[in-house]
Amino acid sequence: MNASSADSSDSPGSLGSTLRALRQATGRTVASVAADAGLSVPYIANLENDRGNPTAGALTRLATALGTTLRIEFGAPAPAAPGPAALPASLVRLRRTERFRRAVAELDADPGDVITALAGLARVVDGGEQDWWRVLDALVLIARHPA
Structure with missing residues (x-):
């Protein structure tokens, strides 16, 4: 049995x-x-x-x-759920800036949520700091001028 x-x-x-x-x-x-x-x-x-x-x-x-x-x-143990991927260095640097803090405040969002969302785009966006700023600026513009 x-x-x-x-x-x-x-x-x-x-x-x-x-x-x-x-x-x-x-x-x-x-x-x-x-x-x-x-x-x-x-x-x-x-x-x-x-x-x-x-x-x-x-x-x-x-x-x-x-x-x-x-x-x-x-x-056998069940396969472990994939953990969070390591953040690209460019996102780590972005997260530490005052400009990022201001943008997140304007979005009225949690900084961790914004970084997680940006990290999810890492496969699509090249990931250089300029690219992250473009995405973040676009989010701020959308928040300022909703449809």
Whole structure:
């Protein structure tokens, strides 16, 4: 019995479907397995429907009652979400200037949000300081003269 993959009751390999398949393969009823495992019928029925959080002890008793062994596995870690990309040096310098602080104040925006937005353009904009100033000036003009 593999207790590491509790997805949903209809998905192959879920804890519930595994328990049900093992029980049915031996021609057993929920009541007979419950009696042998020392667990209640509703408890096992809930587990077969992927409801509840069984302890390792309960799973061990179920495995014994079903004539199998319990194997608990930990899978490979999920891939880490991509972290924030390093800011181009030109944006780091831009962020430190008084002109940037004035522009952000005029936009009534959070400086971090503005830098994040500009960093998102790094693939499109060459990224030299003059390019960042052009983008920032355009944002200020749009803020001053909305459509």
